[in-house]
Amino acid sequence: MLKTTGVKMKKSERRDNLNGFLFALPWIIGFICFSLIPLLTSLYYSFTSFNPVKAPEWVGLENYQYLLKDPLVLKSLKNTLFMAFVSTPINLFIAMLLASLLNSKYKGRGFVRTIFFMPSIIPMIAATMVWIWMFDPTYGYINRIIGMVGIHGPAWLVNPAYTKWALVLMGTWCTGTTMLICLAALQNVPRSYYESAEIDGANAVSKFFRITLPGVAPVLVYQGILNIINSFQYFTQVYVIINASSGGGASNAGGGPANSILMYPLYLFNTAFSYMKMGRASAMAWFLFLIVCILTYIMTKITKKVSNNGMGGE
Structure with missing residues (x-):
């Protein structure tokens, strides 16, 4: 009897596993066809030289060696690192500040939260076009506002010294999603901790x-x-800005004034679709993938350390 029940259980498990596999099969097919195969194909192409009208020709590590010598690769990587490590802390600070303000109890709090979140749902291309107009050195509202306090506004998208800071300013406008996540984290901090701190006489800064x-x-x-x-x-933002400045055409393959906003993905895109060097672009993509993996690993280690040393850690 036990033996028969065991056989039935095995048949039931096999049937459940088969049903589960069949339900997951469309996703598996899509992942293999549209993710895994293109990924492995791009890895092969990164060791070749080819374009849409030329068959791939094996060149070994030539594409990767070129990346280390190409000054535009280093320039675009430097610009991208600026956005990563300058814009990110500023955006986190603003998101945390807004979340702290919205965490307080006052009338109309839900409406204010909606207002702060709305920029995050505006299409990026439309928002960028609005910002291009706002950054206009003569008619833009930004220079008009700072002109009220006696400051002569710069040519934000023309002067290479200010172009990346203009992008940083654009990024601070769309911190709604991060703000909501920070707000949820704030609400998850136990209220009893604050009550105990108040009893001990802690001020707002200390808390x-x-x-x-x-x-x-x-x-x-x-x-x-x-x-x-x-x-x-x-x-997207830099692509729209450069196209709006150049009016499209061949000149849109640049990187803004003195390549000051030539981001790595934009240079990768130009290499593939403007210069038609698909093999080199594939190598650039895998080089970017390696950089992101290394940074993610480092940040993950930092996250574990922060979690262990944070509130409730030993």
């Missing part, structure tokens, strides 16, 4: 640095990882 910040530190580090990864995919 923030000793309770709030350690409590949300893992979330902040995680958001930092995501923002840094997104910074290495920074493309």
Whole structure:
């Protein structure tokens, strides 16, 4: 009897496993056809020289060696690192500041949260076009506002010294998603900790640095990882700005004034579709993948350390 029951259980398990596999089969097929095969194909292409009208020709490590010598690769990587490690802390600070303000109890709090989140749902291309107009050195609202206090505004998108800072300013406008995540983290900090601190006579600053910040530190580090990864995919804004400035055409393959906003993904795109060097572009993509993996590993280690040393850690 036990033996028969065991056989039935095995048949039931096999049937459940088969049903589960059949339900997952469309996703598996899609992953293999549209993710895994293109990924492995691009790895092969990174060791070849080819374009849409030329068959791939094996060149070994030539593409990777070229990347280390190409000054535009280093320039674009430097610009991307600037966005990753300058824009990310600023965006996290603003998101945390807004979340702290929205965590307070006051009338109309839900409406204010909606207002702060709305920029995150506006299409990026439309938002970028609005910012291009706002950055206009003569008619833009930004220079008009700072002109009210006697400051002569720069040519934001023309002067290479200010172009990347213009992108940073654009990024601070779309921190709604990060703000909501920080707000959820703030609400997850136990209220009893604040009550105990108040009994001990702690002020607002002390409570923030000793309770709030350690409590949300893992979330902040995680958001930092995501923002840094997104910074290495920074493309749409600069592509729109350069096309709007050049009016499209062949000149849009540049990187802005003195290549000051030539981001790595933009240079990768230009290499593949403007210069038609697909093999070199594949090598650039895998080089970027390696950089992101290394940075993600480092940030993950930092996250674990912060989690262990944060509130409740031993």
